[in-house]
Amino acid sequence: RKIVDILPVAFDLGASRRGAAGGPQAMLQAGLAAKLRQLRLPYRIQEELNAGPAAAEQAADPALAQRPRGRPPMKHLAAAVAVNEALAARVSAAAAAGRWPLILGGDHSIAIGTIAGLASHYRRLGMLWIDAHSDMNTDLTTPSGNIHGMSLAASIGLGASPLTAIGGRIGKIRPERVALVGARSLDPEEKRLIRALGVSCFTMHDIDKRGIASVMEEAVQIVGADTDGVHVSFDIDSLDPRDAPGTGTPVGGGLSSREAFLALELIAEAGVATSAEFVEVNPEADPSGCTAELAVSLIGSLLGDRIL
Template identity: 40%
Template sequence: MERNVRILGAPTDYGANRRGVDMGPSAIRYGGLTAQLEAAGATVTDAGDLTVPHHATRDADAGADNAKHIQEVEEVCTSLANAVADALAEGTTPLALGGDHSIAIGSMVGSARDADIGVIWFDAHGDFNTPSTSPSGNVHGMPLAAALGVGDFEGVEWANADGLSEENVAIVGLRDVDDNETAAIHDSDVTAYTMSEIDEYGITEITKDALDVVTSGTDGFHVSLDLDWLDPREAPGVGTPVRGGATYREAHAAMELVAASGEMRSMELVEVNPVLDEHNETAALATELAASAFGKRIL
C-alpha cells in the first residue's frame, strides 16, 4: 500500500544516560532514509527536527533523581504529540526519529488522539518502569508505563495516551528486564514475548501473534522500534546493547509482516547513537527496516 510519509525528527538525549543519541535523526537521514522509503513506494516529506532545549543550557542535575530531565522530556513529547496528530489528520503517516526512547511518549499520545490504537514494541527492554521503580531515573526506561498511566504516571495528562489500552500492547524481543518491571508486566494486560520465545516459535509466529494483539478492536497500531532490539553485532551503535538480540533477517521479517498487515498508523526509530556506531552501520540498518515496514520487499 502506497503511503505519504512525514518524517519528524526528535533530537533528544534527555531520557538516556549516554550522550550522542540526540544525533540519531541526522545519522538516520544520512543513512539514506528518504531513498529507502521512496524505494518502498512511499511519497516522503521531511518536516525537519522539533526545536528542543539546547545542550549548552542543560543542567546535568535537572529534574528529580527518579525522573531525570522530566520537564525537558515533557516539552519535547508534547511538541511531538501535536506533530504526530497533525500528520495523521492530514492523511500522512508520521515517522518519528529519535533521540532516546522517551520520545515514544509523544508518538503514542499523538497517535492515540481521537483514535483507539495498539502498540507493538520491538525492544530488548520493557520500558515499563516508573519514577518509583526505576533504578536509574532515566526516562527512556519509562515510556510504555507513562503512556499507559501506570503507577506514578496515572493521571499525568501530557504522558497518557487516552486511546491506548494495555490489552492492545505487545512487546516483542525482551531479554533485559528489571525485577520491578517483570512484576509490573505480569500484573498488567500487556502481552510480552521474550527472545527465548522467538527462539522456540520463530519470529514469524511471534510477530503474527503480536499483530493480532495490537489490531484487535483498534483503528490501527503504532510501531516502536528500538535498535537495541537487534543483536549488537547487527546494530552496534546503541546506548544499551544486550547480546542475544534479533538477527538481521528476523528484524526484516518482522517489519515485512508489519507492512503486510496494512494497519500501521505511525512509527518511530529510536536509540541510534552515532558516537557508538561503526561507519553509520546502525543508522543505515534503521533506514532499511523502516523501508520494510513501509512495504519494501525482495520481489
Template identity: 45%
Template sequence: MLKKRARIIGVPMDLGAGHRGVDMGPFAVRIAGLTPQIMALGYEVEDDGNVPVKIQEQMDSGDPKLRFLPQIVEVCRELAEWVEEAADAGDTPIVIGGDHSIAMGSLGGLSASYRKRSCDLGLIWFDAHADFNTPGTTTSGNIHGMPFAVLMGYGAPELTQIGGFSPKFHPDRVALIGIRSVDPEERDLVKRSGIAAYTMREVDERGLPVIMREALARVTAGSSGFAASIDMDCFDPGWSHGVGTPVTGGLSYREAHMAMEMIADTGKLCHVDLVEINPIFDSANQTSEMGVELVLSALGKRIL
C-alpha cells in the first residue's frame, strides 16, 4: 500500500500584514515539530523549504490601498508554482505562513492543478475576519485582508489573475467559518458573493457540529477534494494568542479540534494553509504547537 505524501512549503512573508513578525511563523511551526508528527501519522513528508521573500526594509510599500503589491504578487506567483507541482505529483501541500495573503498563491496553484485535470475543488476558510476587502473597501491597504475576495474574483487584476485565470473557486463550493470582525462594505460584498459565511453568532446558536456538517457537505459536493485555509486568529485568543489581529470570542480549543476531526472524516482534504502565527505575540511557542495539533487532526490524528 502506497503511503500518503505531504509536502511542506514555508512562506516567511509579512508584507500583507499590519504587524511585523508573522514572517517568523514557518520557523516556529517547524520548531513545534510539524514534520515528525505528520510522519507519525504514516505520511511520507518532504520539506521544500521556504519560498524566497524580501524583507520590508529592502522596498517601498507603494500604493497605500495595495501595500507591497508587486512584491506580494511575485511571492504568490512563485508559491503557486511550488504548490501546483506538489499537487500534480499527488502530494498534499501543507503551506505555512506568513500572513494570509499567501493563500492567493497557495490556493491559486492548487486550483490550477485541479483545473488542468478538469476537477472541481472546494474550500473551507477559518478566520475571525472575512478577508473580503478590495482596494475600494480597505481602510488599511493591507493585502492580508483581501485574499478570499481575490480567490473569488474580486479585487486588483494583478492579484485575481495570479495563475492566469479567475475566479479560483465557485461560490457554491466555498464556506467561511468563525467570522466576527467584518468591515461594513466588506460585509456587503460577502453577501453578494454567494459564498456560505458562518458567523460566530451562528456557531453559538446552532452549534459547531451542525455548521461543520453543512459546510463540509457544501465543499465536498461534486468536488474531487477541498482545501482548508486556517487562520489562527479564527480561534479564541484565550488559547490562540500568538497572532497579529486577535478578536475575542472565537472557537474554543475543543471546537477547533472537532472541526479538524470532521474534516479528516471526509477523506477529501487535499491541502492545508496554516497562517498568521506571529511568534512575537506568542508565549513559549504555544500557538505554533497548537497550530501543528490542528493540522494533525485535519490529517487524521484521532484520540482513539
C-alpha cells in the first residue's frame, strides 16, 4: 500500500477572488485524515506551502511589460512561479519515493507545479481534468489575467515561458492524453485551442446526453491508453454551485454530487489514478463548510471508499 502524501498548498493569487488559500485547512478540519484512517490508508501530512508574505505586494514583474495589447497582464506571475516551482520539487520527491501525491489547493494555478513534479517521474502522463472550465488560456488569450485559467495550457507547453518552463521541461503532457470532464464555461479562444489540439472534452452536454458512467468509461480509457501514470485534477467548481457553493468561480448547470461521486468511484474501480489534486475549495465563500466536507467525501471515493 502506497503512503498518501498530502501536500497542502495555501495559494490563491492565481484567482480574482481570494480565499482558496484556506482550502487545505478547511479540508483537513473537515476530517480528511479521519477519512484516510477509516479507509486504512497510510498517510503523511506535509508542511503547508504558501507564497510568502511579500507575494501579494510584489513589485511589477518585467515579464508583464511584454503583454500583448488588449489583454490584461498575468496577475501575480512571480508569486505563481515561486509557489509552483516549490510544489514541483515536493511532488517530484513524493513520486520518486513511491508515495501517492494528494495535493490540496489552493486555486487551480497550482496544477502547473503539480504536473511539473509528476512529469519528472511519469514520461507519458495521462490527465483527467474535472472542471467547469478548461483552463486553456494563455497570456495571449486570457480575458482576466488570472493564472488559474492558464494551467492546463501551460502544462501542455502553451503560453508564457515563465509558466511553461516551471520544473524545467516544456510540454509536460500531450493533448491526446488529456480528458476534460464537466466543462460548461469556455472562452472563445479556449474552444478553438481544444479543437485544434484534439483535446477530448466531455462537456455537460455530453454528460446530460450519455450519462456520467458512459462518459467516464471513455475518459478513463483515453487517459489510460499508452500512459505510465494518471493524474486526477479535480476542481470543486465542476460540481453545481447548489451542491458546492464554496468556490471562487461558480458556474450553474454542473455535476450533481451523485454524478461526481460516481465519476470518482469509477476512476477508483478502474485503478488508474497515480495522484490527484483537489482545488478551488474556498471556505470564505461557504460559511456552512459543506463544500470542504463534500470535498473530503469525494477524495474518499477516489481513494476507494464505497457505500457497501
